[in-house]
Amino acid sequence: MHGVVLSHLSPGLGPATPAELVDLLQQQLSSWIELDWEAIDPNLGSLTVLHGDSITDGAVEAGGEYVEALLSVDGGFDNGSDWLPSWAWQTAEQVERTFYRGMKSLSAAEYSRARAMVIEVPCGTASELLTQYEERQVSRVDAYEPIARDRLHVSPSGSWFWPCPGCRYPMLLRGGWLRCEYPPHDVYRYSLAPGEGDELPVLAGAAGRDRAEPRRADGVLCLAWGIWRFICCPGLxxxxxxxxxxxxxxxxxxxxxxxxxxxxxxxxxxxxxxxxxxxxxxxxxxxxxxxxxxxxxxxxxxxxxxxxxxxxxxxxxxxxxxxxxxxxxxxxxxxxxxxxxxxxxxxxxxx
Ligand SMILES: [Zn+2]
Known part of the structure; x- marks a missing residue:
């Protein structure tokens, strides 16, 4: 990555070593990359890529814009965009494979019902999903998979997750925080304190009706990340x-x-x-x-x-x-x- 960054900067500019690059990625891009940020996008100039060892939500969001660029209007997948980072390419490919490809054979009415289900049912057990498929008259959408490890709390009493109060998708547990990565849902961000004994972590900053409530994770499937981020979230x-x-x-x-x-x-x-x-x-x-x-x-x-x-x-x-x-x-x-x-x-x- 160090070489890639240097190749985009004027000679002599930029970090001399990979370690220096890691330090710079913790700072706003405009503070160490000489570009006309006003002409590009001021928001991009104020972006920091890393916070400690973790990639920031802002960086994921900026990457997401490239993923959307790969998905064409009719839901097809633009294979020609091979200049984009592999992360964007792979995420878009996953969305295309697990969502749009299955939609192609559907009638307009079926397409609409399937799309609504993906937006309104981001997770559920196999039998809950089956009930939804039947009630909504939707043929199976290959969009659901087991919940990722970093969204689970595993305790002797079993596995748990917290659906986001805004979108119902399992929230991310990281570094003592529980949060939804969709930026408008940043209001649903709770600091976690360990619970007593076998109890679940205690959520701080959770008040009123928007409190995230834990749910048992056994047998629960949720949307693949790309489907949640690029179909479900904007669909709300x-x-x-x-x-x-x-x-x-x-x-x-x-x-x-x-x-x-x-x-x-x-x-x-x-x-x-x-x-x-x-x-x-x-x-x-x-x-x-x-x-x-x-x-x-x-x-x-x-x-x-x-x-x-x-x-x-x-x-x-x-x-x-x-x-x-x-x-x-x-x-x-x-x-x-x-x-x-x-x-x-x-x-x-x-x-
Ligand atoms: Zn959310």
Whole structure:
């Protein structure tokens, strides 16, 4: 890795030895790599790669952006991107193999039900998963595997894990901390103190309804990490909006279409009064990445934790249109709900 880093820096710059590199990786990239960070991405400049011996969540997130770049719009896998780090390549390949490949043979309705299951059921015992498959009329998705060791607490009373209160995925236990690695769920971070005797560790900083509760891990399977991070996590905001829309009596049955045309856009909304919207929910760290692959839907919704990007993204999309020529509208989750409620009110009043 030392050689790779040096090959990207001007001669004479950069760490002289691998040991020096390890030290520098504990500091912000902008403090030791001379680049125009404002032009690249200020967030990347303030990134530290290592904290002690562990890779930071920020570094994993930055890597995740490359994984997403490998997954093409139709869920295929772009084998041509062999310049990317092997970690990104392998993770994307795993997502493609265990999720998208199995989806190809499904009808649109089956595809939508299978995708919803992966988002709403991140873990469960084999029999719980079987019940979910039957109730949701989903054919088996090859996305579940045993829980990784670093998410388990093994005690004489058996193995335990803590589902994240935000996404239900087993939280990571490391260095005296229990946490969810999805950055918006960083609020679910608990310091651990050893329990008495055979008891489970005590969680500090866990208050109210968002307290993580331990669950027995025997026989429990959870989503492969890449599926959880790149399908389940961004899907939480999508499913929340879908459920909110579907609960409105105004929309007649079947007029809120989930992941329409095999996810060409996230939600198709067809009102009985003739107006329609195609919604794309965008959960990316750097809004400029959205320009690389323009959304098919004209209504872009940012989840609550990305609301601060609204102005910048609206500016970026002002000079372009959807592939079929419509201007984009960028809304935060809250603005979108207000807009829909307003449209319904107006349509109902004029009848
Ligand atoms: Zn979570």
């Amino acid at each position: 905001a999508e499913v929340s909006l879908m459920r909110w829309l579907e609960a409105k009596k105004y929309f007649t049955s079947g007029r809120i279409v989930r992941w329409e045309n095999r996810d060409a856009w996230d939600i198709g909304i067809y009102s009985p009064d003739g107006w329609q919207l195609r919604v794309d929910v965008k959960d990316v760290a750097d809004p400029r990445r959205i320009l690389d692959r323009l959304p098919a839907g004209e209504t872009i919704v940012l989840p609550w934790h990305r609301a601060a990007q609204a102005r910048e993204l609206a500016g970026l999309l002002a000079s372009v249109t959807t592939p079929d020529g419509l201007p984009y509208e960028v809304l935060t989750d809250r603005q979108f709900r207000t807009k829909i409620s307003g449209l319904i009110k107006k349509a109902t009043a004029s009848r």
